[in-house]
Amino acid sequence: MSSKVIQAMYNDDDILMDAVKEVRAAHHHIEEVYTPFPVHGLDKAMGLKGTRIAITAFMYGCVGFSFAIWMMNYMMIEQWPQDIGGKPSFTFFQNMPAFVPIMFELSVFFAAHLMVITFYMRSRLWPFKEAENPDPRTTDDMFVMEVAVDGNEKELISFLENTGTVEIKVTEK
Amino acid sequence: MYTFSSKLKTFSYALMIVGLIGVAYGFLSTPNSVEDVKVLLEESHASHDEAAVSHEPEAHVVAEESNTTAHSDDTHAEHAFHYLKNKPWSALYVALFFFFMLSLGALAFYAIQHAAQAGWSVVLFRVMEGITAYLPVGAILLFVFFVLSSLHFNHLFIWMDADVVAHDELIQNKAGYLNVPFFLIRAAIYMAGWIAYRQYARKLTLAQDNATDLSNYTKLFKSSAAFLVFFLVSESMMSWDWIMSLDPHWFSTLFGWYVFASMIVSAITTIALVSIYLKGKGYLEFVNNSHMHDLAKFMFGFSIFWTYLWFSQFMLIWYADIPEEVTYFVSRFNEYKIPFLGMLVLNFVFPLLVLMNSDFKRVNWFIVCTGLVILFGHYIDIFVMIMPATVGDQWFIGIPEISSVLLIAGIFIYVVFTALSKAPLLAKGNPFIKESEHFHY
Numbered sequence A: 001m002s003s004k005v006i007q008a009m010y011n012d013d014d015i016l017m018d019a020v021k022e023v024r025a026a027h028h029h030i031e032e033v034y035t036p037f038p039v040h041g042l043d044k045a046m047g048l049k050g051t052r053i054a055i056t057a058f059m060y061g062c063v064g065f066s067f068a069i070w071m072m073n074y075m076m077i078e079q080w081p082q083d084i085g086g087k088p089s090f091t092f093f094q095n096m097p098a099f100v101p102i103m104f105e106l107s108v109f110f111a112a113h114l115m116v117i118t119f120y121m122r123s124r125l126w127p128f129k130e131a132e133n134p135d136p137r138t139t140d141d142m143f144v145m146e147v148a149v150d151g152n153e154k155e156l157i158s159f160l161e162n163t164g165t166v167e168i169k170v171t172e173k
Numbered sequence B: 001m002y003t004f005s006s007k008l009k010t011f012s013y014a015l016m017i018v019g020l021i022g023v024a025y026g027f028l029s030t031p032n033s034v035e036d037v038k039v040l041l042e043e044s045h046a047s048h049d050e051a052a053v054s055h056e057p058e059a060h061v062v063a064e065e066s067n068t069t070a071h072s073d074d075t076h077a078e079h080a081f082h083y084l085k086n087k088p089w090s091a092l093y094v095a096l097f098f099f100f101m102l103s104l105g106a107l108a109f110y111a112i113q114h115a116a117q118a119g120w121s122v123v124l125f126r127v128m129e130g131i132t133a134y135l136p137v138g139a140i141l142l143f144v145f146f147v148l149s150s151l152h153f154n155h156l157f158i159w160m161d162a163d164v165v166a167h168d169e170l171i172q173n174k175a176g177y178l179n180v181p182f183f184l185i186r187a188a189i190y191m192a193g194w195i196a197y198r199q200y201a202r203k204l205t206l207a208q209d210n211a212t213d214l215s216n217y218t219k220l221f222k223s224s225a226a227f228l229v230f231f232l233v234s235e236s237m238m239s240w241d242w243i244m245s246l247d248p249h250w251f252s253t254l255f256g257w258y259v260f261a262s263m264i265v266s267a268i269t270t271i272a273l274v275s276i277y278l279k280g281k282g283y284l285e286f287v288n289n290s291h292m293h294d295l296a297k298f299m300f301g302f303s304i305f306w307t308y309l310w311f312s313q314f315m316l317i318w319y320a321d322i323p324e325e326v327t328y329f330v331s332r333f334n335e336y337k338i339p340f341l342g343m344l345v346l347n348f349v350f351p352l353l354v355l356m357n358s359d360f361k362r363v364n365w366f367i368v369c370t371g372l373v374i375l376f377g378h379y380i381d382i383f384v385m386i387m388p389a390t391v392g393d394q395w396f397i398g399i400p401e402i403s404s405v406l407l408i409a410g411i412f413i414y415v416v417f418t419a420l421s422k423a424p425l426l427a428k429g430n431p432f433i434k435e436s437e438h439f440h441y
Helices: A013-025 A042-046 A053-079 A093-122 A153-161 B006-028 B034-051 B056-067 B071-115 B121-132 B134-150 B162-166 B169-174 B180-209 B215-242 B255-280 B289-320 B323-335 B337-354 B364-390 B399-420 B433-437
Strands: A004-010 A030-034 A143-148 A167-172
Touching (some): A013 A153, A053 A093, A093 B289, A153 A167, B006 B071, B071 B180, B071 B215, B071 B364, B121 B180, B121 B289, B255 B289, B255 B364, B289 B323, B323 B337, B337 B364
Antiparallel strands (some): A004 A167
């Protein structure tokens, strides 16, 4: 396998979108696209799968909810069922309305924080991580599409030149 | 243009006729005197004993009765007599208020969409206008109901009864607000304000269809904003007048919002259901599943909003447990346990789990199923707001309750779909119409 990639630069997101569609139609493999801001519909044009992070958030919320119920039941009902201001601490359900604010907050806390941590882990983001952008201009005003070289390099370059690119680089990965 | 299908017209007539017969039956089957009630009560006690069924509140009453003289038996029967007399009236009132609330909530949602200059909902404006067409009809029916109440045809609002007020210092202190002329004047003012905006807005959007400039649209924007200010004040007072005053000893500060939450979620559900019906018949080809997705998001969000207010009101009163406030929930919890707790499942748990998934919100039959559950749940919500004060432990969802719903539903369907057939279903003069037609989420 050749480890060469072609980096085609664009200066407009509409041109980039058209280029992505053309490259996909010609069955070239797009390794990665770097953009300075979210381009609406780019994931669909690239054929990326939908994210499952909402599903993980739901499950984390269920964990937080269960944790809150277990914690309140253990502390307030089982461990030391004290009479605090006449609240009925005989069973969990008799005193449940007082626990609902905590059950709600812990569900949200678990869902939000664990989802964010999941996001960081899946997208490999952490402090002191080395930045991966191929060209510093991609954080400012340039869009870069990386296409794997598979077969005829010259043909691929001339194909990409016709997609409205402003600059083409060939690099070893 | 939509044509009112003859099938649906026949269906609405059938609902009205069946409902009317049931309502008449409900009024005719009320007991005529306290003596009848005593016989009824003895029969029911006997059958209870046979089945060996005894639940706590009843056992409590029996224990209390054994300590007092036979006089309490008479007062018990008299209470039950008043409750049973109120039953068909209350059933009618719940249905009247429920359907009026659907169209009033739709009007509020409509005004919000105009004032917020929403781009997505323009294709649904004519559907909303159709639903709000019930507003004048419902207002007249409700107002007649209030006039009949104030003429003592029923005893729903006990503060209207001079005998009761004479022996009740708490109500006497509220008589500056709770008196019949002022009550009727207030009701007339709210209704006039809502109907005036509705008719004005309808006139302006119809004029905008053929206009060459945006002057109608600008007027509509301004009047919608003004209406919303009026609506929030009048809606809050309406909920004190029409619902909270049924329990004149009790008060709650967030009651207006709570009624509003119930109102807006059922109204949005109705908009979704009517849109899906019309789209199924091929009249709304410009409505796509992203519009339904947005409506379903509102159904989901406002269901949670309703639960939030329901719980806030319940939990604050439960936690502090102040006797004069807590009786409201004690009577509901003891005598209405199944509807009181069941509506939480219908109005919160079910929509929460079904409408959370983004894909499900685009599937029409999911929206229809959840919508029917939400509408039923909010009927129960209104039922539990009104019935404990008027029929107490004598409640039952039987012929008077169901036929009242059928009667008003028939009128509602007839009025709404007649109005829908009066104008094109696309408000083509609106400046956001192109955006709305191409709306995609």
